Structure formats: structure tokens, C-alpha cells
Amino acid sequence: MRNKIVELKNVTKNFGNQQVLKGIDLNIYENEFLTLLGPSGCGKTTILRIIAGFEEPSGGQVLFNGIEFSKVPPYKREVNTVFQKYALFPFLNVEENVAFGLNLKKTEKGVVGEKVSRMLKLVGLEGFEKRDVDRLSGGQQQRVAIARALVNEPKVLLLDEPLGALDAKLRKEMQVELKKIQKEVGITFIFVTHDQEEALSMSDTVVVMNQGTIQQIGTPVDIYNEPENRFVADFIGESNIIDGQMLRDCLVRFDGMDFECVDKGFKDNEEVEVVLRPEDLVIVKPQEAQIRGRVTSVVFKGVHYEILIETETREYKVHTTQFFETGLSVGIIFDKDDVHVMYKMDY
Amino acid sequence: MKQFKKLVVPYIIWSAVFVVFPLVLIFLYAVTTGGNSLVNIKFTWDSFQKMAEPIYVSVFLRSLKLGVITTIICLGLGYPLAYMISKCREQVQVILILFITIPMWINTLLRTYAWISILQDNGLLNSLLEWLGFGKLHFMYTDVAVVMGLVCDLLPFMIIPIHTVLTKMDHSLIEAAQDLGADKWQVFGKVIFKMSIPGVLNGVTMVFLLAISAFVIPKLLGGAQYFLIGNLIEDQFLNVGNWNFGSAISIILALAILLIINLMRKVDSDGAGGDEE
Amino acid sequence: MKKHIELTENDNVNEDNLKVSGKRKDKNMKSKKLGSILYIGLVFFFLYLPIFVTMIFSFNSSKSLTRWDGFSLRWYERLWTDRDIIAAVWVSVSIALLATVVSTILGTITAIGLSKCRKVLKEWILNVNNIPVLNPDIVTAIGLMILFSSIGFFEKGYMTMLFAHIIFCTPYVITSVYPKVRALDVNLANAAMDLGATPFQALTKVIFPMIKPGIFAGILLSFTMSFDDFVVSYFVTGNGVSNISIVVYNMTKRTNPTINALSTLVIIVIVITMLIVNLVPMLAKRQDKTNMKNERNTK
Numbered sequence: 001m002r003n004k005i006v007e008l009k010n011v012t013k014n015f016g017n018q019q020v021l022k023g024i025d026l027n028i029y030e031n032e033f034l035t036l037l038g039p040s041g042c043g044k045t046t047i048l049r050i051i052a053g054f055e056e057p058s059g060g061q062v063l064f065n066g067i068e069f070s071k072v073p074p075y076k077r078e079v080n081t082v083f084q085k086y087a088l089f090p091f092l093n094v095e096e097n098v099a100f101g102l103n104l105k106k107t108e109k110g111v112v113g114e115k116v117s118r119m120l121k122l123v124g125l126e127g128f129e130k131r132d133v134d135r136l137s138g139g140q141q142q143r144v145a146i147a148r149a150l151v152n153e154p155k156v157l158l159l160d161e162p163l164g165a166l167d168a169k170l171r172k173e174m175q176v177e178l179k180k181i182q183k184e185v186g187i188t189f190i191f192v193t194h195d196q197e198e199a200l201s202m203s204d205t206v207v208v209m210n211q212g213t214i215q216q217i218g219t220p221v222d223i224y225n226e227p228e229n230r231f232v233a234d235f236i237g238e239s240n241i242i243d244g245q246m247l248r249d250c251l252v253r254f255d256g257m258d259f260e261c262v263d264k265g266f267k268d269n270e271e272v273e274v275v276l277r278p279e280d281l282v283i284v285k286p287q288e289a290q291i292r293g294r295v296t297s298v299v300f301k302g303v304h305y306e307i308l309i310e311t312e313t314r315e316y317k318v319h320t321t322q323f324f325e326t327g328l329s330v331g332i333i334f335d336k337d338d339v340h341v342m343y344k345m346d347y
Numbered sequence: 348m349k350q351f352k353k354l355v356v357p358y359i360i361w362s363a364v365f366v367v368f369p370l371v372l373i374f375l376y377a378v379t380t381g382g383n384s385l386v387n388i389k390f391t392w393d394s395f396q397k398m399a400e401p402i403y404v405s406v407f408l409r410s411l412k413l414g415v416i417t418t419i420i421c422l423g424l425g426y427p428l429a430y431m432i433s434k435c436r437e438q439v440q441v442i443l444i445l446f447i448t449i450p451m452w453i454n455t456l457l458r459t460y461a462w463i464s465i466l467q468d469n470g471l472l473n474s475l476l477e478w479l480g481f482g483k484l485h486f487m488y489t490d491v492a493v494v495m496g497l498v499c500d501l502l503p504f505m506i507i508p509i510h511t512v513l514t515k516m517d518h519s520l521i522e523a524a525q526d527l528g529a530d531k532w533q534v535f536g537k538v539i540f541k542m543s544i545p546g547v548l549n550g551v552t553m554v555f556l557l558a559i560s561a562f563v564i565p566k567l568l569g570g571a572q573y574f575l576i577g578n579l580i581e582d583q584f585l586n587v588g589n590w591n592f593g594s595a596i597s598i599i600l601a602l603a604i605l606l607i608i609n610l611m612r613k614v615d616s617d618g619a620g621g622d623e624e
Numbered sequence: 625m626k627k628h629i630e631l632t633e634n635d636n637v638n639e640d641n642l643k644v645s646g647k648r649k650d651k652n653m654k655s656k657k658l659g660s661i662l663y664i665g666l667v668f669f670f671l672y673l674p675i676f677v678t679m680i681f682s683f684n685s686s687k688s689l690t691r692w693d694g695f696s697l698r699w700y701e702r703l704w705t706d707r708d709i710i711a712a713v714w715v716s717v718s719i720a721l722l723a724t725v726v727s728t729i730l731g732t733i734t735a736i737g738l739s740k741c742r743k744v745l746k747e748w749i750l751n752v753n754n755i756p757v758l759n760p761d762i763v764t765a766i767g768l769m770i771l772f773s774s775i776g777f778f779e780k781g782y783m784t785m786l787f788a789h790i791i792f793c794t795p796y797v798i799t800s801v802y803p804k805v806r807a808l809d810v811n812l813a814n815a816a817m818d819l820g821a822t823p824f825q826a827l828t829k830v831i832f833p834m835i836k837p838g839i840f841a842g843i844l845l846s847f848t849m850s851f852d853d854f855v856v857s858y859f860v861t862g863n864g865v866s867n868i869s870i871v872v873y874n875m876t877k878r879t880n881p882t883i884n885a886l887s888t889l890v891i892i893v894i895v896i897t898m899l900i901v902n903l904v905p906m907l908a909k910r911q912d913k914t915n916m917k918n919e920r921n922t923k
Contacts, residue, residue, distance in 0.1 A: 052818060053817075054817075073817070074817040075818070075819075075821055075822055079818075080819065081818045083815055085809065087815040089815075089816075089830060089834075091833045091836075101819035104821050104825060105820060149819075152820065351737055352741060354737030354740075355745075357730065358730060358733075358734035358737075358749065362749070362753065365768070366752055366791065367752060372770045372771055373763070373767050376770060427663060428664060431660040432664070441902075445899075445902050446668065449895055449898050450675065452894050452898060453675065454852045454887075455854070456869050456872050457872060458675060458678075459674070460872065460876050460883060461673075461675070461884075462674050463689075464677060464690055469690055470690050474690065502667070502670075557760075560762055560763075562855065563855070581762065581859075584766055590770065593766060597763045597766055600763060601759055601760070604760060608758060
């Protein structure tokens with residue numbers, strides 16, 4: 001396995017009486033693109049600020065290359081940050097902003113110039129050296145912020161919702177760009193976002209958080225296909241979540257019907273939750289399916305229709321490219337691979 | 348950033364010694380007697396009772412009267428001016444306001460001194476009156492001279508806050524009023540003036556406070572025997588040497604001013620519906 | 625096509641109508657505008673009358689302050705030989721400079737610290753800070769007079785005057801710097817430290833450049849407030865130490881055109897400073913615009 005670069009061991013953080021981090025254990029490896037994903041207030045930004053050194057943890061350990069460093073001030077860390085609203089220095093131009101860190105280290109003039117222009121080339125801002133930063137577009141400011149952080153050759157780059165202020169199209173472009181830059185510089189990126197699509201499309205590892213705890217750590221595919229609990233299933237993509245009972249390995253019962261699945265390792269008759277993704281459901285004639293219901297709503301979503309089907313016990317959400325009329329009696333089927341069984345969450 | 352919190356410590360000490368402590372001293376002097384030595388100090392309300400004597404009451408009333416007159420004249424002169432300036436082009440406004448502020452930066456004393464040569468019995472104003480065929484008038488050492496000096500000194504304090512609210516006003520409100528059928532005067536009375544009340548209150552407060560505590564202008568234009576509150580305080584400290592009584596008057600003046608400021612703030616927040624501070 | 629012509633003709637008619645009513649309006653507007661200009665002129669005349677009288681009669685060849693007897697510079701020459709005046713100018717200028725330096729430093733660091741304080745403490749400090757601003761000058765003055773005579777640490781004179789000026793200037797620095805500090809993005813200092821700046825470097829390299837306009841305003845305010853002060857100086861001074869205002873005050877007891885000459889110089893200094901301060905930013909903006917244009921043209 002690759003080397004761990006940052007380790008958080010049972011890290012807690014209190015603000016007044018409020019505990020925003022409740023014992024975080026997290027290993028972050030060299031060269032990985034790791035995303036902290038969760039709704040606002042889940043503690044993801046606090047983790048980032050602890051790694052950057054702007055906050056001290058209330059408890060636990062933070063290791064950098066195996067050495068405890070939670071008391072090291074931010075200016076002595078080999079970590080740099082791209083701030084949410086970029087925090088560019090408005091009284092300096094593009095070049096001076098990027099050179100800020102190098103100048104503090106009293107780097108030789110020639111070296112500074114060379115490194116800065118290499119960085120600006122990397123982020124695609126050649127020719128903007130003398131421009132005032134407040135005369136740049138949001139996307140360009142973003143690139144300056146990235147260049148300003150990367151030019152110091154940090155071991156880890158922290159990005160705090162850096163794409164939040166950009167419009168949808170630009171955000172897509174920057175996602176691709178960021179991934180490309182990360183591959184090129186080959187360092188660890190820790191990215192904070194509340195946008196699940198952003199997290200899934202860029203990351204090597206996704207850490208899903210809620211209310212100060214980690215819900216699941218995994219690759220984007222794992223997170224999407226095998227959500228460990230209701231929160232993750234609900235937060236990542238859309239889903240039909242159904243209470244059920246695991247009769248035995250590979251057999252689950254819900255709504256009085258038994259379905260085959262591929263999940264194992266639960267206790268017999270354990271109470272579980274079952275996730276069915278809307279795009280995995282197939283609408284067929286009623287007689288061909290165990291689950292039967294009536295179409296109550298059809299909404300065109302651009303690529304697919306979102307169809308709501310009401311059965312006797314619940315409502316299913318189905319995504320399909322086929323059109324069905326409201327009022328039609330239909331059946332729903334799915335593959336046994338598409339049944340995801342999760343441990344029940346205690347609320 | 349948290350390290351920067353300690354930066355307030357020097358000022359806390361500084362202001363305790365040089366801002367708060369002097370006020371405590373004034374208060375101590377006001378409620379004691381026994382001259383300026385600490386040995387035979389005695390607590391008493393005598394200094395406050397002394398203020399009820401007719402000569403002092405008349406000084407307070409005169410200060411109040413001149414303060415009110417000055418404020419009314421400043422408002423009457425200043426509001427139309429602020430309104431007219433706010434109607435000008437933006438660059439013109441900047442320049443006009445700059446020229447309104449410049450006199451504020453020039454010492455009151457210097458400007459008041461010039462008023463003496465204007466208002467003297469043989470001064471410029473009387474020369475002008477004579478030349479126009481009117482008789483000479485006596486200005487110096489009268490209320491007229493003092494009010495003239497005060498208005499000239501304090502007018503900018505009225506104009507600037509009013510001008511600020513007038514320019515900040517949302518123009519669409521005026522258009523909305525016109526759209527709803529208000530004529531020019533109704534627009535002014537029901538919209539513009541109402542919305543400029545915070546600025547008016549601000550200006551009125553400042554002019555009134557500065558007028559009742561003035562001490563240079565009444566001394567130069569009113570003469571040595573002309574007493575307003577400020578002159579009374581000065582006299583007690585520098586000539587009579589009764590620091591206790593002088594301190595008591597100062598306390599009353601400071602409290603009155605504090606009261607007026609708070610009152611105006613309250614009126615302001617009630618009147619304006621509390622939409623702005 | 626015909627329809628189009630008709631339309632344009634109609635438009636013309638309407639436009640003419642508009643023009644007619646517009647002209648009527650114009651006339652009304654013009655007389656109104658004239659009234660405004662007249663009124664503005666009159667009020668400005670009133671405001672500037674004492675200033676002009678002072679300046680004009682400073683060049684009068686006779687001692688009269690009311691009768692013009694010809695141009696001369698004798699009162700200005702007198703200024704150079706009057707020891708009291710030279711001493712007072714020195715006192716005013718040196719105290720204004722020293723008070724500005726000290727109060728700017730004290731006020732700026734306080735404003736920076738304030739933004740990081742707990743709310744209660746912050747409100748307390750801001751309230752205390754308001755005392756010298758709201759209190760009548762004369763109350764501040766006697767407070768300091770009592771303080772200086774009762775602690776007896778300083779002999780009354782130059783030092784007491786200097787301290788008094790620092791005391792009443794600092795609140796103005798705080799009130800002009802603090803809003804700038806509050807408007808700062810907290811992440812700017814964090815960003816600087818993230819890039820390797822120590823807290824001190826973050827202060828000097830990021831925070832100071834950002835709040836420079838506020839500091840500059842504070843410097844200007846303190847300098848003019850100190851240079852202009854009469855009331856506080858008058859009460860706290862002693863041992864014959866006088867600034868310009870006190871000298872002028874003492875001279876008002878008899879007719880003395882030297883005051884006019886001195887006043888004129890002070891007025892000129894202040895007007896020039898005010899004009900520079902207000903016009904330089906305007907010109908700088910214009911310069912920036914032309915720079916932008918040039919940049920675009922060369923591209």
C-alpha cells in the first residue's frame with residue numbers, strides 16, 4: 001500500500017458546547033485525490049482547517065508523515081490551501097500573488113520568476129502576469145488561487161469548496177482541469193464539497209460525513225453502489241429506501257415479498273434497509289412482476305423521465321427513457337445485483 | 348489570527364487612565380468640597396444646588412435659547428442647500444461637498460476672528476450698510492453676532508448628514524410615488540422629507556450639541572461678560588478657581604448631551620421604522 | 625413599406641410634441657436651476673466670507689482690518705520676526721506630527737485587535753472610545769486638566785499638550801480604521817500564514833496594505849484635529865507653551881493683522897492638503913483607466 005501522509009486519530013473538536021467532530025479516524029495517502037463530502041455543518045471544513053493548522057483539535061492526534069503536528073503553526077506546514085472565496089490579495093497582481101509564498105521564503109528572484117511562470121502555464125494563465133486580480137473572472141481567480149498554493153510545492157493541497165462560486169458550466173470544466181493538475185503535480189489533494197456529483201467525478205476516495213462523524217469511506221463506485229447506510233444512500237444520488245428483513249444470505253424480504261440479492265454476512269432475520277436506485281428499476285406489464293402499482297406522475301428530466309409509481313404500500317421512483325401514461329397499471333422488476341442491503345441506522 | 352486579540356490591551360490600559368479616569372475625577376470634584384487638596388475633602392451636593400441660583404439658571408437658559416435658534420437657522424439654511432446639491436451632477440456634488448467640508452477643517456478661532464472685523468461698529472458690514480444708505484447698526488457683543496458666528500461655524504454639520512441621506516435615497520421610491528399620483532410637493536413632503544429624517548436628526552443633534560457647548564465663539568463675539576455654559580465652565584476653572592462647581596456644571600452638560608443623543612437615536616429608530624441604525 | 629413610413633411620420637409628430645413640452649419644461653428648469661445656483665452661491669459666500677476677509681486683509685498695508693489701504697507683505701515679514709509666533713508654529717507642527725504618529729499606531733493596532741475580541745469586550749471598548757468624540761471638547765479639556773494637575777507626573781506644558789492630543793486623536797483613528805478591518809476577509813490572513821507568513825508577516829504584508837485607506841484617513845484626521853485644536857490645548861497647557869490657536873486667541877484682544885497673515889498660511893496649508901487628499905484618488909482612478917486603455921491598445 002502507498003504511504004500514509006496525513007493520519008487523523010480519534011480527532012474531536014468542540015466549539016463552545018457544540019461538538020462538531022466526534023472522533024474522526026482517517027488515513028490520507030500520498031498522491032490520492034480525497035474528497036470530504038457532506039451537507040453544510042457536517043464538520044468537513046473543520047477537518048480541513050485542522051489539517052491546515054487554522055484550528056487546533058480538542059482531542060486526538062493529527063500525524064503528518066507519521067509525526068504529530070497538531071500544534072505546528074500553519075506557516076510551518078508543508079500544506080497549502082485554496083480558499084473558498086480564493087482569498088487573493090487584492091493589492092497584488094497575478095504574478096505577485098503567486099510569488100507571495102516564495103518571496104516569504106526569500107527565494108532567489110530568478111527562481112521565483114521561473115517557478116511562477118511554470119505554475120501560471122500549468123493553470124492556463126500565461127499572459128495574465130501583470131493583471132490585477134479583481135479584474136479576473138471567477139474561474140481565472142480560481143486558477144490563480146491554485147497556482148499560488150501549488151507553487152510552494154506542498155505535500156498536500158487543501159481545497160475548501162473551491163468551485164462553489166462558479167457557474168455550472170465553468171464548474172464542470174474546472175473539475176476536469178483540477179483532476180488533470182492533480183495528476184500532473186502528483187501530490188495529495190484534499191477536497192471539500194457538498195456536491196455529490198463533484199465528489200464522485202473527481203475523487204479517488206470519497207469520505208461521506210454527517211453531523212461530525214464519518215459515514216463511509218470508499219471509492220466513488222463503492223459509495224454509489226454499496227452505500228453503507230440510509231444517509232449515504234440518500235445523500236449520494238436518488239434512491240428508493242425500504243425497510244426490510246434479511247431472511248438469510250442472499251435473500252431479503254420487504255413489503256411481504258421475498259427477493260434474491262447478493263448481500264451476505266447479515267444475521268438471519270436482521271432488520272435492514274434496502275436501496276433500489278431509480279435507474280435500476282425496469283417498468284414492465286403488471287403480470288410480469290411481483291411489485292405492481294399505478295403510475296401517478298411523469299416528469300421529463302431532459303435525458304430520462306422520472307416516473308412515480310404507487311403500490312399498495314409505498315411509492316417508487318423510477319428513471320427510464322420510455323414514456324408511460326399516468327394512471328397506467330404497471331409492474332416493477334430489478335436485477336438481484338441492484339438490490340443493496342444496508343445495516344439499519346439508529347436514529 | 349487569534350494572536351491579534353492581545354493588540355487591544357495597550358488601548359484598554361490607555362483609555363482607562365486617560366479617558367475613564369478623568370471622568371471619574373470630574374465626578375469626584377463635582378460631589379466634594381474642600382478646594383483642590385485631597386486632605387480636607389468632603390462629600391456634598393452643594394455644587395449642584397448652587398446651579399439653581401438665578402444667575403446660573405439664566406446662563407443655562409441663554410445657552411439653550413441660542414442653541415435652539417442656531418439649530419433652527421442651520422436647518423432652514425442647510426436643508427434646501429443639501430437638497431439642491433443632491434440634485435447636481437455627481438462630480439459637481441463631490442466638489443461642492445468638498446468645499447462645504449473645508450471650512451470645518453479651518454480653526455474656528457481664525458474664522459471667528461474675521462467675524463469681529465466684519466461685525467465691528469466700524470466694520471465691513473456697517474460700511475456696506477452706510478454705503479447703501481442705511482444707518483449703522485450695533486452688532487458686536489449681541490446675540491445676533493454670536494448666532495451669526497455659530498451658524499457660520501456649524502452649518503456644515505447640518506448640511507453633510509442631510510446630503511448623505513438624500514443621495515443614498517432609493518430613487519425608485521420617488522418614481523413610485525409619482526406613479527401613484529403624487530405631485531411635486533406631495534413627493535417631497537410624503538417621500539423625500541420623510542426619508543431624510545434620519546439625516547435631519549443627525550444634523551440637528553450635532554449642531555445643537557456643538558452650539559450649547561461652544562465657548563470660543565460666544566467669548567469672541569459676545570464679549571467678556573457674555574456667558575454660555577462653556578464660558579461658565581472656563582471661568583470657574585481658570586478665573587474663579589472653583590473646580591468643584593466647574594466640574595458639577597461639566598457633569599450636567601455631559602449628561603444632558605448624552606441624554607439628547609440617546610433621545611435622538613430613539614426618535615430616529617422609531618420614526619424610520621428601525622430599518623437603519 | 626408604406627406602413628413603415630406612416631409609423632415614422634407618426635413618430636416625428638410625437639417627437640415634436642415631446643420637444644415642445646420639453647422646451648417648456650426646460651425654461652422652468654432653467655429658472656429653477658438659476659435659483660439653486662444663486663442660493664448655493666449665497667450660502668457659500670456666507671461660509672467663506674470670514675476666510676476671504678482674513679486672507680484679503682493679510683495683504684493690507686495698513687493696520688486696519690476694515691479699510692483697504694493697498695497691497696503689502698509687511699504682516700508676513702512680521703511673522704518671521706515674531707518669536708512667539710515661530711515658537712507656536714513649531715509647537716503646533718511638532719505636536720501634530722507626534723500625536724499623529726502615536727495615535728495612528730495605537731489606534732490601528734487597537735482596531736485590528738478589536739475585530740478579534742469577544743463581542744462584549746468589543747462593545748465596551750467602542751463605547752469608551754466614543755466618549756471623547758461625543759463629549760464636548762470643554763469637558764474633555766477640563767477632565768485632562770484635572771488629571772494632569774492631580775497626578776503631577778508631568779509638568780504642565782509641552783508634554784501635557786502632546787498627551788492630550790494623542791488622547792483625543794486616537795478615537796478618530798480607531799473609528800476610521802476599524803470598519804476597514806471588519807470588512808477584511810478573515811481568510812486573507814489565514815491565506816498568508818498558509819503560504820508561510822508568520823503572524824507578524826501576515827500583519828505587515830497583508831493586513832496593513834488592505835487597511836491602508838483607513839489608516840490614511842486616520843492620519844489625516846488626527847493631524848488636522850491636532851493642528852486645529854484650541855480648547856483642549858488651552859486648558860492643559862502651562863509654563864507659557866502655546867500653539868498657534870492659543871497665540872491667536874491671545875492676540876485677538878487687540879487689533880493685529882499678523883494674525884491674518886498667520887491664518888492665511890494655515891488656511892492655505894489646510895486647503896492644499898484637503899485638495900490633494902480628495903483629488904489625488906480621483907486622478908489616480910483616471911490614470912488607472914488610461915493605463916487600462918493603453919494596455920488594451922498594445923494588445
